[in-house]
Amino acid sequence: MKQLMKGNEAIAEAAVRGGCRAFFGYPITPQNEIPEYMSFRMSEVGGVFLQAESEIAAINMVYGAAGSGARAMTSSSSPGISLKQEGISYICGADLPCVIVNMVRGGPGLGGILPAQSDYFQAVKGGGHGDYHMLVYGPSTVQEAVNIMYNAFDKADKYRLPVMLLGDGMLGQIMEAVELPEMKDINSFPKKKWATDGSGIGAERRVINSLFIDPDSLEKQNYNLFSKYELLKRDETQYEEYMIEDAEYILVAYGTVARVCRSAVDILRGRGIKAGLFRPITLFPYPTDRLFKIADKEELKFFISVELSMGQMIEDLKLAVNGKKKVNFFGKVGGNVMSPEDIVDNLISKIEEN
C-alpha cells in the first residue's frame, strides 16, 4: 500500500528495512528528520542509535561498528559531510561497508540550507585524501531513494565500500506517496568473516586497518580498491533515458533536477522541439560508455548539463562525450532551483546561439 511520506523519513525507514541496525549522526539542516526518525526506530528494532558529539565522531563510530560487522550508517548535509571526509577515507582504505546520506545544501562554507548539487565532486571524485571512490547514487524521487536505500547495505557488503546516497534538500523535504518494501531478515545476510567481532585469536584474528607502511603493500591495496571499482562500472552502472531516440538536444541531469528537466522535455516536445533527457542514477560509476555511444547519434546537436552547481557533473559528461558533440551548461546556485520553464527558455536560447 502506498503511503505519503517525507523523503528523509522514507529513506530512514528503507534503511531499517534494508537491515540497518546502527545509526550515528549529528544534527544539521536539511537532514534532521533522518536522525530524529532513527532515534526511535532503532530502539524499536533492537538496533543502536547514538547522537555523536560531532560529525567526525559519528563517522568514526560508523567505522568501529562497521568494522565489527554491523550494518551501520550516518547521514548529514554538506558541511557535516566535509567533516566526515577523514573517516570516509579511512573506511575506504580499510575496505569497510557502510551507508552515508548527504542531503546537499548550498556552499561553500556554511553556505545556505536550501537545495544544491555542489557536492558532486566531493562525492564522486574522492572527497578525502587518497585514491578511492564510493558507490554514489543520485535518486530523483522518494520512491527511487527508498528502493536504492533498501539495497544499499547489500551493495556495501558485497563490495566492502561505502555507498553514498547523494540527495538534496528537496529530496529530503518533499512528501510523496511511496511503497515501502518488506523488512529484510537480518539473519539472512552473509556472514562477515573479516569483521572484528572479538572472537579472533592467533591465526584467526582479524585486523581492520588502512595503514600499509610498505610501499608494495600499499600499492597492492590501491590496485585492490580499483579492481572493485571496475566491477562497479561493469555491474552497477544505472541510468534512465527519456525521449532520447530522436532527440536533437539532450538534457543531462540527476536527482530532483532531472525531474524538472523531464517536465521541460514535455513542454519542449509540445512545442515541436526534439528534446530528450539522460539521467545518470549512479554518479559513480558514471554512465560514461552509454553517453559515449549516444554522442554518435547524427541528429543530436548538443548536450546540456543541468545542475544546481556552477558546473561539476559537466566534467564527467564532457569526458564521456569526448569532444564528439558540444556540451552546454545551465545551472542555478545558492539554493535557487530552476523551473521547467527556465530550462525551456535556456535551451531555446542555446539553440538560437548555435
Added chain:
Amino acid sequence: MENKVIIAGFGGQGVLSLGQLIAYASIEEQKEVTWLPSYGPEMRGGTSNCSIVISDKIIASPIVDRADCVIVMNRPSLEKFSPKVKDGGILIINSSLIPDSYERSDICVIKIKANDFAEETGSIKNANLVMLGAFVGKSGVFSVETISKVIDEKFSGKPKLIPGIKEAFKIGYEIGQKY
C-alpha cells in the same frame, strides 16, 4: 490532468498542514502527488509556503512556477505568489488579513474572510480549512467525502476539534462553489 497549487502565509497559519491535507486527499483518491515545503529559518515566524502537484500520472517536476491555484494567507504572500497564477487559474485571498483590492481579469479571484469565518467556528486556527474549502469548492479536485475522511483520520487524536474543522471547511466550500 495536472493540478499545481501554491499555498503561502505566515508561519503558524497552518500553511504546510493545509498543503498536507491536500496531499493526503490526493492519495485517498489514488492520485499522484508531491508536497514540497519551504524549509529552514523562515519557518519560524517568517513566511512559509509549499507547492503541491496533483496528477493522474507520474509527476516529474515538483517545482511550481505557473500554478493552477495560489492560496495566500497574508499580504507578503499575495505580492510574492499572485503573479504565479496562470491564465484561467484561481487565486484565493484571505481577505481578513488582505483587505486590499486585487484585480486580474484573466483569473478567478476569490476573496474570503478566512480568519473571521474561522473564529465563528470556534478557533482562528481553522482559517486554513476555510481556504481549503474554497479551493475544493471552486476546483472540484476532490469530493467532500474524501476531505471529510482525511479530516477524520488526521485529527483522530483531537476529536473535539473535528466539528469546528468541518464547519470551517463547509463555509469555504460553499463560497468557493459560488465562483
Added chain:
Amino acid sequence: MEILYKKSKMLTDTPLSYCPGCTHGIVHKLIAETLEEIGAEGNVIGIAPVGCSVFAYKFFNCDMQQVAHGRAPACATGIKRCNPDKIVFAYQGDGDIASIGTAEIIHAAARGENITVVFINNAIYGMTGGQMAPTTLPGQKTTTSPYGRIVGVNGNPIRLSEMIATLDGPCFVSRVSVTDPVNVRKAKKAIKKGFENQVNKKGFSLIEVLSNCPTNWHMSPVQSLDFVKNEMTKTFPLGVFKDC
C-alpha cells in the same frame, strides 16, 4: 622443566617496534596479562591509535582496529554499542587523546561508555620525531619548542585525567607510572581494575600511564625513567582521581 615465566598468550609473536628503553612494551605486557587473567581470550576488540603505538594491532593477540588520529573513543563507542558483551579497549597516546581527540575522549567519558582506555603520556610526539605535545612540560625542549615550552606562547600542559574525573560519566580514572617494579605493580592493578569495571558493566575507565621517550628526550633509558619520576610527576601527580 618448570616454567617460571612466559609471554602472555594475548601478545602475538611479532617483535615490538618500540625504541630500546621505551615503556610501551611494559604497558602492552600489562594489558595482555590482564586480558588473560580476566578470561577475555576470544572475546576482545582492541583499538590502535595514530602515534608510536599505531602498530599495536600487530602486537595484541585479538581482533584489532586501527583508527584515525584521536578517534579511538568514537570507534570504540561504535564497536561497544554493537557488541555490548565484548571487551573493548582503546590504546592512545598524549597527542591522540589530549590534543586532536579531546572531544572524542571527553564525550565517550561523559556518556560513560563501558570501555577501557589506556593513555600513554610521554609528553612528546614520538612517532613524528619529537614535537611538542599537549602534555609537554613547561620549559621542556622539543623540535617545535626549541627554546623549551614557553607557557605564554605555547600554552600549558593539559591534565587530562583530572579533567575527565570532573565528569559524571566515568567510573574509574587513575594516573600511574611504570618507572620501577613497585609502580609497575600499581599500574597493573589499575589496568586490571579498568578492565574488571568493564566486565562488571560499571562504565568508563581511563588509566593514564606516565611513560618515557628516551629517543626524543635525548636521554638514556635510566635517565628518562628518572625524569618521569622526578619531573613529570610534579606536573602530573600519580593517584586515583575517580573510583566508584
